[in-house]
Amino acid sequence: MAHISASVYTSHVPAIGAAMDLSKTREPYWQPLFAGYDFSRQWLKENRPDVILLVYNDHATAFSLDMIPTFALGTAAEYQVADEGWGPRPVPKVIGHPELASHIAQSVIQQDFDLTIINKMDVDHGLTVPLSLMCGEKDPVKDAWPCPVIPLAVNVVQYPVPSGQRCLNLGRAIRKAIESYDENLNVQIWGTGGMSHQLQGARAGLINKEWDNRFLDLLIENPVGLSEIPHIEYVREAGSEGIELVMWLIARGAMADVDCAKPLPKVLHRFYHVPASNTAVGHLILQNQA
Template sequence: MARITHGIACSHIPVLGYAFDHGKEGEAYFKPAFDGFGWTRQFMAEEKPDVVILVYNDHASAFDMKIIPTFAIGCGELYGPADEGFGPRPVPPVEGHADLAWHIAQSLILDEFDMTIINEMEVDHGLTVPLSMMYGHVDKWPTKVIPLAVNVVTYPPPSGNRCWALGEAIARAVESFPEDLKVQVWGTGGMSHQLQGPRAGLINKEWDNRFLDRLVGDTQELRHIPHIEYLRETGSEGIEMVMWLIMRGALGKSTKALHRHYHVPVSNTALGHMVLEPVDGTVPPSPTLEGNSAAAQARIA
């Protein structure tokens, strides 16, 4: 059966994409940021996941104020890079894994998560920058990708607890897929940053590193952080870190850190990156499907 082998957290700062695309990785300003991904690129070359479930937020490329899905899963075959105002990034298109994506969508909906299913969309820097950080310059991405978009742009975003629970439900879905696949779950966005207003440029190193600390081990404290704390301590865009909790929830009861990188500033933003491995991958059973054999069998079918 399919199995989740690792989780990766990574900021998706757009200027990293710009620097990457224009060969600036070695420049004095950018080099410390990019150096933190050397370990991970070697790890990815050795690990070779078949599929990445990539949790990110769209930046008005696929969705705008007309349609604001809280959780949306891409079930298509191919996703091109979006034009974000300066033309599409010069990176390969993203190949999906439609069979696994549809299986996950069915399982999540039967687990009582109201998912929006997307068959056609373009993906922006929220998804493509992490791929560039992990794989470098390639002609084709070495893995298939299932995009999972989360609304953290317009209030109300989902709670950290809901995101963690969604990760647990994703783990149940993956484990019930019969094909032998190595799957990773990535959570992107963050860390502390505010892009506008009197607090523009806010970075909270201490809070960020406490957050990274609590991704490791068996604590579930992070799922209970209220929105107001993200806003107060990490700026208006710090709420993106709830997407990391989907990744963490998918890894089960306990984790260990294989690699950690934190650097400031990158375009007035804190850069965070971590590679996690499940120690005890046990995920709680669905509270909604427990004992509901008909629905449970439908989810697994």
């Protein structure tokens, strides 16, 4: 049977992708941030999964205010890199895994989650920046991402957005779906977005280091309790865009210790950095324990 071996959590700041694409990673401003992913890149090389299920939010490229799915699962064979206004990022296209994605859709919908099924869409920086951070620079012609990727887009842009509890429960349903897939696949699930930041208004540039690190503590030790935090606290403490952090709860809910009599996952790497384009960057790698 398929199984989830680990979960990865990371911010997906668009300026990070631009810094990589423009060869600025060694500049004094950016070097400390990218150094925080050195361990992660080596770890991914040594622990390459068969499939990554990547939770992210679209930034008005695949979807618009005309159509806003709460949870949208990509079931396509491949995904082109989106043009977000200045041309597509110079990174490889994303190869999907239609068989596992379709199985997850069937299983999760039967568990009473109403997913939107996406057979064709472009993917933006919300998905490609985490891949770049974890995999390093890629030549779009010669290289490829290390494995197939299943995109799961979550609406955290236009209210109403899903609650933390709903996201944690979706992770639980995804774990059951993957574990019922009749092929021996090693799957990683990645939660992306956040951490504290606000892009507009009187509080533009808000960063709350204390709240961010408390979030990381609870994500590791008490994800069920963390899922009960209301939307208003995310907005008040982490800024208007801090609500993206509910997507991390999908990845955390898919880990083996949630609902099971198993130990907490092992923390392989934890990193936090401020600033990155007026945003706090958080990063975790959690490994299921046998």
